[in-house]
Amino acid sequence: MTKFIKAGKVVIVLKGRYAGKKAVVVAKKDDGHKGVKYPHAIIAGIEKEPRRVTRSMLKKQVKKRTKINAFVKRVNYNHIMPTRYQLDDIAPIVAEATKTGVLRDSTKRRLAEANIATAFGAKHKKGENPWFFEKLRF
Numbered sequence: 175m176t177k178f179i180k181a182g183k184v185v186i187v188l189k190g191r192y193a194g195k196k197a198v199v200v201a202k203k204d205d206g207h208k209g210v211k212y213p214h215a216i217i218a219g220i221e222k223e224p225r226r227v228t229r230s231m232l233k234k235q236v237k238k239r240t241k242i243n244a245f246v247k248r249v250n251y252n253h254i255m256p257t258r259y260q261l262d263d264i265a266p267i268v269a270e271a272t273k274t275g276v277l278r279d280s281t282k283r284r285l286a287e288a289n290i291a292t293a294f295g296a297k298h299k300k301g302e303n304p305w306f307f308e309k310l311r312f
Contacts, residue, residue, distance in 0.1 A: 179202055181199055181200060181201060181202065183198070183256055183261075185198075185217060188254060190247075190249075194312075195219050195310070197247075197254075198219065199216075200215075201216045213251050215254065216248050216277070219244065223308060224240045224241065225240075242298060243287075244287045244288075
């Protein structure tokens with residue numbers, strides 16, 4: 175069987191706290207490893223999508239509505255659905271933030287999530303990949 179889940183692939187989380195949220199695959203482990211026996215992927219995604227803004231809104235309101243909250247998570251392959259979309263240019267930035275040990279240490283995880291949120295925020299402000307920053311409708 176072909177391996178279609180690769181770094182940079184956009185996926186939708188199907189189970190858990192972030193079910194229905196879009197994410198990007200940062201790293202993949204097809205055979206698992208010593209601590210985690212099942213095949214899984216480390217994903218980084220958007221916990222809360224930015225909301226729509228208008229010209230008549232105040233700067234404070236615009237800043238609050240365009241804020242992006244990110245998350246980092248290890249997910250079993252059975253709990254994600256790959257899409258046809260790819261975010262190759264953001265995967266290295268996110269991979270830099272999610273080095274080894276990030277998922278175990280809460281302070282490193284918070285720092286990584288903040289770095290990922292700024293990277294996603296820069297993409298959103300440029301207007302690139304607008305479908306990634308919209309709420310999933312189903």
